[in-house]
Amino acid sequence: MNLFVQLATVALPTAYLLTTVLHGMAFAGDRAPAFAARWRPWTLGGALVLHGAMFGTRWVVAETFPVNGAWLLVSATALTIAALFAAIASRTQHVAVGGIVLAMVTLLQAAASALGPVRAELLPPAGATKILHVVTVFLAAAALILAGLFGYLHLLLYRQMRRKSFGPLYSELPSLEHLSRLTRRAALAGFLFVTAGLNVGIGIAHQKGVADFRYTDPLVLLTIAIWIHFGMIAFSRRINGFNARRASIAAVAGVVTLLITILLTLFPAATFHRFG
Amino acid sequence: MDTLQDLCLVGLSHRSAPVAVRERYAVQPGDARECLEELCRDEAILEATLLSTCNRTEVLVLGKGADAAAATIRRQLFRNLDEQHLYEHRGVHAVMHLFRVASGLDSLILGESEILAQVKRGLETARLAGTLGEHLQPMLTQALQVGKRMRNETEIGQDTLSVAKVAVDIAHRAFGRFGDSRGLIVGAGETGLLVARHLRDAGLGGLDFVNRTADRAENAAAEFGGAAFRLDELGAAVAGADLVVVCVDGGAGLVTPAHFAGRRNRDRPTLVVDLSVPRAVLEAVADLPDLLLYNLDDLEPVVERNRRARGEASVASSEILVAEVHKFLTLRTYAAFSPAIADLRQRYDEVREEIVDEICQEQASPRELQLAHELSKRLLDLSLEKMKEGARRARSEESLDREYQRYLQDL
Numbered sequence: 001m002n003l004f005v006q007l008a009t010v011a012l013p014t015a016y017l018l019t020t021v022l023h024g025m026a027f028a029g030d031r032a033p034a035f036a037a038r039w040r041p042w043t044l045g046g047a048l049v050l051h052g053a054m055f056g057t058r059w060v061v062a063e064t065f066p067v068n069g070a071w072l073l074v075s076a077t078a079l080t081i082a083a084l085f086a087a088i089a090s091r092t093q094h095v096a097v098g099g100i101v102l103a104m105v106t107l108l109q110a111a112a113s114a115l116g117p118v119r120a121e122l123l124p125p126a127g128a129t130k131i132l133h134v135v136t137v138f139l140a141a142a143a144l145i146l147a148g149l150f151g152y153l154h155l156l157l158y159r160q161m162r163r164k165s166f167g168p169l170y171s172e173l174p175s176l177e178h179l180s181r182l183t184r185r186a187a188l189a190g191f192l193f194v195t196a197g198l199n200v201g202i203g204i205a206h207q208k209g210v211a212d213f214r215y216t217d218p219l220v221l222l223t224i225a226i227w228i229h230f231g232m233i234a235f236s237r238r239i240n241g242f243n244a245r246r247a248s249i250a251a252v253a254g255v256v257t258l259l260i261t262i263l264l265t266l267f268p269a270a271t272f273h274r275f276g
Numbered sequence: 277m278d279t280l281q282d283l284c285l286v287g288l289s290h291r292s293a294p295v296a297v298r299e300r301y302a303v304q305p306g307d308a309r310e311c312l313e314e315l316c317r318d319e320a321i322l323e324a325t326l327l328s329t330c331n332r333t334e335v336l337v338l339g340k341g342a343d344a345a346a347a348t349i350r351r352q353l354f355r356n357l358d359e360q361h362l363y364e365h366r367g368v369h370a371v372m373h374l375f376r377v378a379s380g381l382d383s384l385i386l387g388e389s390e391i392l393a394q395v396k397r398g399l400e401t402a403r404l405a406g407t408l409g410e411h412l413q414p415m416l417t418q419a420l421q422v423g424k425r426m427r428n429e430t431e432i433g434q435d436t437l438s439v440a441k442v443a444v445d446i447a448h449r450a451f452g453r454f455g456d457s458r459g460l461i462v463g464a465g466e467t468g469l470l471v472a473r474h475l476r477d478a479g480l481g482g483l484d485f486v487n488r489t490a491d492r493a494e495n496a497a498a499e500f501g502g503a504a505f506r507l508d509e510l511g512a513a514v515a516g517a518d519l520v521v522v523c524v525d526g527g528a529g530l531v532t533p534a535h536f537a538g539r540r541n542r543d544r545p546t547l548v549v550d551l552s553v554p555r556a557v558l559e560a561v562a563d564l565p566d567l568l569l570y571n572l573d574d575l576e577p578v579v580e581r582n583r584r585a586r587g588e589a590s591v592a593s594s595e596i597l598v599a600e601v602h603k604f605l606t607l608r609t610y611a612a613f614s615p616a617i618a619d620l621r622q623r624y625d626e627v628r629e630e631i632v633d634e635i636c637q638e639q640a641s642p643r644e645l646q647l648a649h650e651l652s653k654r655l656l657d658l659s660l661e662k663m664k665e666g667a668r669r670a671r672s673e674e675s676l677d678r679e680y681q682r683y684l685q686d687l
Contacts, residue, residue, distance in 0.1 A: 158545070161450065164574040175452035177544060243543045245566060 001057050005120045008054035012075075013110040015050055016082070019043035020106050023098030027168040040095060044086055044102070051079045051109075061120035065131045068123055070265055071116025073138050078108035080142035088182070096172035101149050129207075133200040140193030141258065144230055147186035148255025151248035154179035158245060180244035183251050188234035194227045222261045229254045279411055280608070284342040285370040286349040286362060287327075287334025290384045291687065293361035295573045299554030301354060303328040304526050305397070312405040315352055320344035323409040325402040325416060327377070329394045330467075330553035330572055331384045336374060338411045342366045368676070369683045371415065371604060375597055378423035384572065390470065392423040410611075415604065422600045430592045442578050443549040444474045446570060447519050450547050454480040460517035462486045462510065462531065463524035464496040467551055471521045472500055486513050488524075511535045520548045528554040533561050542566065598680050602673045606664075613663060621656060628652040 022043055025036040055076070058066035067076050085101045088094075126134075157173045160166075173179070205213040214220070233250050236242040242250075288301060303311055308326050315324045315335070323338040335353060339345025346364055354362055365373045376382045378395045399416045402408045408416070451457045459480050461468045464487040472483055483502040486509070487493035493504035505513040510531065514520055515538035522531055531548075539546055550557040550571040562569040632640050632648050640648070 157449075161446075161568050164570065164577075166577040170449060175448060176450050177452040180544075237543060243566060245545070 001061055002119050005054055005057050005061070006118050008050055008057075009113045009116075009118050012047065012051055012054065013106055013113050015043065015047035016078075016102060016106040016109050019047055020099060020102040023095055023102055025099075026096035027099060027172050029168065029171055037095075040098075044082070044098070048079070048082055048086060051075075051082070055079070058120040062123040063125075064123050065126045065134070066120065066123065067134050067138070068126070069117065070262070071112045073134065073141075074108050074262070075112035075116060076138040077141040077145065078105045078112065080139060081105050081108070081145055084142060084146060092174060092178070094172075094174045094178075096168075097153065097174065100153060101146070104145060104149060129200055129204055133197055133204060136193045136197035136200060140190050140197050141262070143186045143190035143193060144226070144258050145255055147183050147190055147230065147233065147251045148258075150179050150183040150186060151251030151255075154183060154244065154248040155252065158248075176244065180247065183244075183248055184234055184236065187230045187247075187251060187254075191227065191230045191234045194223070194230065198223060198227060219261065219264060222257065222264070226254060226258055226261065229257070279338060280367050280371075280605075282322075282339050282342055282345070283336070283367055283370045283411075284339055284345045284349070285334060285336045285365045285373055286346055286354070287332060288354070288357070288361050288363070289332035289334070289382065290572070290576065291382070292363050295553065295555060295571055297357070297361050298331070298333065299528065301333050301357060302330075302553050303333055303353075305401075308398075308401045309405045311353070312402055312407045315348065316405075316407045318348045318352070320348045323412040324407045325398055325412055327395060327398040329391065330551060332377070332382075334377070336370060336412065336415075338409070363687075365683070368601065368605070368679055369686075371601055372597065372680055372683050374415065374419045375422045375600055375604075378419040379426040379593060379597065380423070381426070381593055381597070384576065389427070390467065392420065392427075393466070395423065396420055414607070414611075418600065418604050418607075422597065425600070426593055426596055429596060441474055442575050443471060443521060443551065443570075444478050445578065446549065446568075446575075447475075447547055448478070450545065450568065451518060454478050456481050457518040458482045458484070458516055459519040459521065460484045460486065460513050461496070462520065462522040462556070463527070463552070464492040465523065465525065467523040468521070469496060469499075471523065471551070472496065475519070475521075476500060480519070484513055484517065486510050511538055514546075515539050518542075518544060518546060520546065521551065522548070522556045523551040524556050525552070526554070527552060527556040529558050530556040531561060532558050533564055536561065536564055536567065539567075594677075594680065598673055598677045601680070602676050605676075610664065617660060617663075620659065624652045624656050 019040065022036045022040045025032045026040075055066060058072075062068075067073055082102065082105045085098060085105075089098060153173055154176060156169060157176055157179065160169050161176070174182075229250065232239065232242070233247050233254065236247040236250070288298060290298070293301075303326060305328075308328060312324050312326055315321050315326075315337070320339050320341070321337050322340060325336050327334045327336075333353070335349045337345045337349060339348070346366075350357075350362070373382070378392060380388050380391050383391050395416070399408070399413075399420070402412070402416075447454070447457075447459075454475070457480055459472075459475050459482070461472050461483060464485045468485070468487075472485075475483060483497075483500045484505060485493040485496040485500075485502060486505045486507060487496070488507050490504065490506050493506070496502075497504035503513075507530075511534065514535050520531075524530060530552075531550075536546065545566045545568050548557060548561060548567060548569045550569065553572065555571050557569060557571070561567065628648050628651075632645065636644060
């Protein structure tokens with residue numbers, strides 16, 4: 001079983017890269033090769049199944065919920081983003097977006113495969129609250145990254161239209177309105193998951209009496225800042241002057257902050273938060 | 277047709293000049309008649325017609341020598357204009373150009389439908405000005421027929437690729453579904469109403485109108501179920517609009533950044549499409565935040581993409597165009613033969629009468645007279661048929677096709 005986990009860990013970045021390239025070809029419009037359209041769903045589906053099977057096998061070997069470290073959390077986030085994109089693409093037919101969203105997935109999974117654990121091992125049983133905390137955290141991370149990506153695409157398309165450039169981005173991306181709707185919906189989902197994850201995490205810290213936990217911890221403060229930030233984006237329609245374009249800028253800035261927070265979590269200098 | 281060599285077309289269009297130049301040399305509808313009359317006062321010009329749209333200003337004349345005619349046009353209509361912005365077609369190339377224009381093949385948006393109405397208006401104006409004669413009138417009439425045929429028999433006019441349609445497409449890229457968007461049409465003229473129809477068909481939530489004359493705005497608003505505003509209420513009208521389409525005649529600089537001051541707390545950008553020549557929206561408007569401004573020149577890349585997509589239809593249209601030019605030239609040759617044919621007919625009649633009188637000594641029976649009539653008629657028809665055949669062969673479709681390829685290379 002460990003052999004499969006190892007092979008899957010190595011193969012996943014390549015699988016995601018392949019489907020990214022095939023989705024990116026959609027930017028060529030009518031000139032895109034026919035095989036790209038034919039193979040897109042299969043490669044994405046295959047990568048998702050392989051990724052899911054990798055986590056399933058890890059669960060079997062660990063005999064408990066297997067996400068017990070930062071890099072496995074990153075991998076789970078990548079899987080969630082890819083699955084959410086597949087769901088969105090099947091409804092909206094805007095496959096070219098995959099060229100950018102799945103590139104982020106590839107990047108996250110490549111980092112997780114290169115730096116995370118390759119072997120699966122037996123783990124101490126995880127409690128329900130801890131599982132809930134971890135699951136809400138990676139769901140939140142996925143939603144927030146998606147919000148940032150959609151925000152980025154919104155800005156990209158807006159810039160193209162402002163420059164009067166009617167290139168592939170203009171032709172293949174969803175409308176500005178659609179992108180801003182996706183940004184806000186993803187931000188709302190992320191906000192709700194961060195709310196849940198934060199509360200469950202604080203509950204765990206108090207319950208278990210984590211010695212070095214304090215609200216003034218930079219990591220806790222950054223997380224709270226992200227929570228407020230994405231909350232504002234999610235409800236930006238109701239805030240005067242916080243229009244779609246500004247919401248997109250805020251979403252991109254929020255994702256950059258989120259990625260910094262994740263990086264800080266990985267440093268040994270991170271104070272209270274220890275995975276595992 | 278000897279007059280073909282004296283045919284001359286001089287003009288500028290989106291192919292040769294940017295909108296900033298086009299708007300300086302545009303002739304407003306109210307001035308077209310006077311312009312033509314002035315042109316024909318020059319002894320170098322015999323007949324003239326003028327086509328001035330948002331994308332082109334062209335004059336087609338029959339002159340006493342094409343050189344003198346072209347010089348007159350340049351002096352009267354395109355004074356001080358850089359030569360690089362002008363084009364000139366003579367003889368059969370001028371006919372080809374006119375037919376291409378009427379077909380929408382030379383339009384900014386391939387196959388657009390507005391041009392046919394504009395050519396028709398040009399014909400009417402020239403007729404009213406009394407500057408059309410036996411040469412240009414049939415040419416313009418046939419140009420209109422060619423335009424109609426092209427749209428009926430090729431795919432060029434399908435999925436109407438009008439300027440209005442492209443404006444609607446850009447709005448789609450900005451707003452996605454239109455149901456909750458509100459549009460504002462500034463200028464309730466022909467183009468304004470056409471755009472309004474496209475927007476309504478695309479499912480736009482609501483449409484308001486602004487016009488110089490309140491009556492027209494009210495009529496349009498009543499037709500489309502929106503509100504009507506006067507021109508001095510433009511700022512208030514713009515404040516509630518997601519999409520503003522400006523199509524006014526002679527309203528250079530009509531829309532300024534100040535008109536957008538009331539546009540606060542809007543979630544989406546405001547899309548402004550200026551279809552006017554001269555441009556009615558000041559360039560400074562483009563610098564406003566959360567606003568996308570497009571004028572006719574900006575639509576060119578979309579048009580070019582459509583043009584490429586319509587390549588096959590374009591091939592079919594070339595065949596029709598060459599056939600129509602051939603038909604036109606043949607008809608012109610027949611027309612040139614008309615006096616000779618009438619003379620020939622008269623001569624046949626005289627000779628027949630002479631022969632009948634000589635042989636029958638004025639005592640011919642009805643049957644003999646009928647026989648003589650029938651014989652002379654058959655002989656005359658045979659002669660005319662040979663003449664027509666000669667006229668048809670004078671310019672073969674193959675040679676015209678080569679000529680057309682040369683014309684396209686010169687574009």
